[in-house]
Structure formats: structure tokens, C-alpha cells
Amino acid sequence: MRIAAMLSLLTNLSLAAQQSPRAGSSLTLPDLPEVRLPFVLRAVNDPQNGRGAFSFDGREIPPVIRTTPGSQIRVEYVNQMSSRSGENCVDGPCMNMTNLHFHGLHVSPAAPQDDVLSMMAMPGETLRYVVNIPNDQPPGLYWYHTHPHGESYQQSLDGMSGAIVVDGIDRYVPEVRSMKERILILRDAELHPNDPVSLRLKDRVQVSPSRCGSQNENPERIFTVNGAVRPQIGIAPGEKQFWRIVNASPDLYADLEIDSEQMTVVALDGMPLAYHDPGRRTEQFHHLLLAPAGRVEAIVTGPKMGSKASLRSLCVNAGSDGDPNPAMVLADLDDSVRATPSLSPGRQSQTPAVYKPLSHSLTSALEKSEPQFVVNFTEDKKGFYINNKKYAPTDGPMTTVHIGNYVHWRVMNNTHEIHPFHIHQVHFLVYRQNGEKANRPEWMDTVNIAPGGSADLILDFTDPIIRGMSLFHCHLLxxxxxxxxxxxxxx
Ligand SMILES: [Cu+2]
Known part of the structure; x- marks a missing residue:
């Protein structure tokens, strides 16, 4: 974050503190605008600091897109960024080209849908997306972000992303209908060495001074929540709320924990736990690792009267070649509020619950099989590779698969740092990690691979809707x- 942005952030923080009646308190969790109808999203450069941003309805706040299985997302995406960028991307000054990826949705990779290969808007150009959500899309939290190869990192760091909610999770866990829903988008604020503003931000989120993993470098980032540094989240003692959290950072991991509370998880990466296993509606977690791009949806209970609690990210050891990922506080739970009933109590989605259990014989045959494809992550001083190949936009497909089957892949990490593996259009079951059978195999669309480690996946390539050219990649952008x-x- 540039100095001007930091100063404005701090001004906002202090303004909020002045307005708050309670000593020591500060800003509350910002609400996010929502959109259901066709809408216009603009890519702009912030007039204060020149950074890339999404503009919606005249404000620089990306909306939450709400949709339902069987309907469409219609977005007119207008690139109003400058053709001369003040920001640097991997190959020099950014070109400010941009597009949208609908992360995790089981939709077509062909234009005008989730196509990040041929759809690209240069400054002054407009893209029109019409994305058909299938009837059996698992209802949950997804997200959209830009995906121009070579410029993804900077645009994502600048906050060009937003949440997508596919309605209908209440069919799997009806109790969430009566709870207040909160959408939490984790992004980054940058820290600069010897900068007083950075020091105050670092203090504010209590970046742990103790060594985290093998990194000796100073942390370069802290998390923000809906754009705020360590906001207060109102939740009355004993109140249950439904929190839907996306890690939209380009490269920070969030190992989420709430002091002295367990999270009752109902969905990971948009996929309700019950979707493939009707008997497994929820699962208790003390903490949960959200790789960049990962989502968790969980029931959170307000701590008992008088006991303070915070939402934290624990230290994540990113490996000897990885970046610092220290423990810090993301938000505080504020118990000074009354329980807030859901805005529409008793609302019930019209979408029928879909279940897709896999037979035991199918999964056990796949688990015993040799992988049909192996993804090998490597890196050196010149770049980052999959199967010894550095991506180029002119490449043909590295692999071709025929639609209709569940397929076993192995992802291997032959580097000294962590990498999150993501594939577009589908979810996969992570059933073995580092050669050992997972205690709790989970369906995900982004999974962390440990340094020197591996993951064995069952990918769902059954739906003909995904026909076309698509991508898989590391989600450290x-x-x-x-x-x-x-x-x-x-x-
Ligand atoms: Cu990576």
C-alpha cells in the first residue's frame, strides 16, 4: 500500500475510533454491497494512489454477487484503467489488461463465460460475461478475481476481487436460516521497513515477534477484513452467526482460529460437507488452514459474557524458501451488542438440495489406481514450473481429458516452499496427503501442498458443461x- 493509502486508512481508523463511544474500540466490520441483477463493474485506477481497483455503483467497493443454481451471472466489465501504469508486474510496468475468473464455479470455460484465456480487456475495452450456473452447483461461497497472466498478482494485491454466494446452503444446514450471515473477505495491507505507519499497523494486528517457521525476514503484509485493519465484529454472548470467509490474498495463508471457540464448519471452498456425504452436515474445527483462494463457511458462537475473543491467523511455516506468514489478529469479537436476528428470519431457499455421494467401490478403486496425471511443481532463480514447463499464453494443453469420469491425479511439490494447487471448473477430493491417507478427506478447489510433499486427488471431470480449454496453477499469484x-x- 502506498503512503497516501495508508494515511487514509489510518485516518479512517482514527475517525472510527473518535465516533465510537467505547474506549479502546475502533471500526466495525464494513458491510459489503450486494448485487443480483445484471450489473456493471469497472476496473479503475484509484485517483489517490493509482492502484487498480473495482468500482461498482460509483464506489470502490466490489459487490457480493448473489446467484442461484440454474440462473446466470451477467456482468459488463469495463476496463477504465490507464494504459500507462504506475505499477510494476513481473515483466516490467503493468499493461493494465484484465478479465474475470469465477473461482470454483462448475461453469463453462468458453466465452462469454469463465474464459480467462481468450477474453482479455485492454484499457478502454469492455467484456460482457453471461455465466450459466448449473442446477447442481454446490451452494456456497465462491469468488471472482482478475486473471491476466503476468498481472494477476498485482491486481489481486490491489483488491480486484469480490465474493460470490450461490444460494441454497440452508437446504443442507437449515439452522443457518435464522442466523445473521457475515461475509468476510481477507485481503492485504503492505508493510514497508522503517515506515512509522507500517509499524503502527503491525502493532495494531499484534504481529507475533516470535519466529514463525524458518523465515527470518520481516513480514511484508498484514491481513485486512472487508478492507479494515482489525475491525470489531458484533456478536452477542452465545449468539450463533453464519460466517462465510474467503482468503482473497494473492499469497498469504490464513490458519484461522477463534480464541477458545470451535468453528462448526458447514462448507469448504463453496462445497457443503453434506454434498457428497449426506450424513456429514457439520464438522468441528479448532483451527483451519485457508490457502490463498480458499473459503470456509462456519457457524460461530459468541464467547460467554466478559470473555474477550479474537479471530486470528496462526503462524504458517511456508518452508525455507517461502515468504513470512506470521501469526496476527484479524478481527475482534465485540460482545457489547444485542443478538441480531437474521434480516429475513425463516427465509428458505427454493433450490432443492442436491446430493452426489460417490460409491465406496469407485473411490477405493481410484485410490488404489496409479495416477492418470502427475503435476510436479518446481522452481529455480529463473522462474516457476509445472512438469519442467514455464507457462506461455501460446501453449497448447499440457493434458487432455475426456469428460465423464472421476480421475486420480497426484500433485507433487519438489520445492522448499508451500504452493496451493488450484484447477478451474471443478472440485476434487483430497484423499491422501504426503503419502498418507487423509483422516478427513475433503472436497476442495484449492489445496496446499507441503514442501517436498504431495497430494492425491480424485477430480470430478463428469459434467459436460466444463468442455473447453481451461487451466490449473499455483494460487500464489x-x-x-x-x-x-x-x-x-x-x-
Ligand atoms: Cu506456488
């Missing part, structure tokens, strides 16, 4: 920009 990406053809 600097790595993706530097080549850790490859094409896949679904035919």
Missing part, C-alpha cells in the same frame, strides 16, 4: 505470473 500454470483441454 506471483508464482502463477512467473509460469507455474498449465492448460487442460476438457473434451
Amino acid at each position: 506471483k508464482h502463477e505470473d512467473k509460469g507455474m500454470m498449465a492448460k487442460i483441454l476438457f473434451r
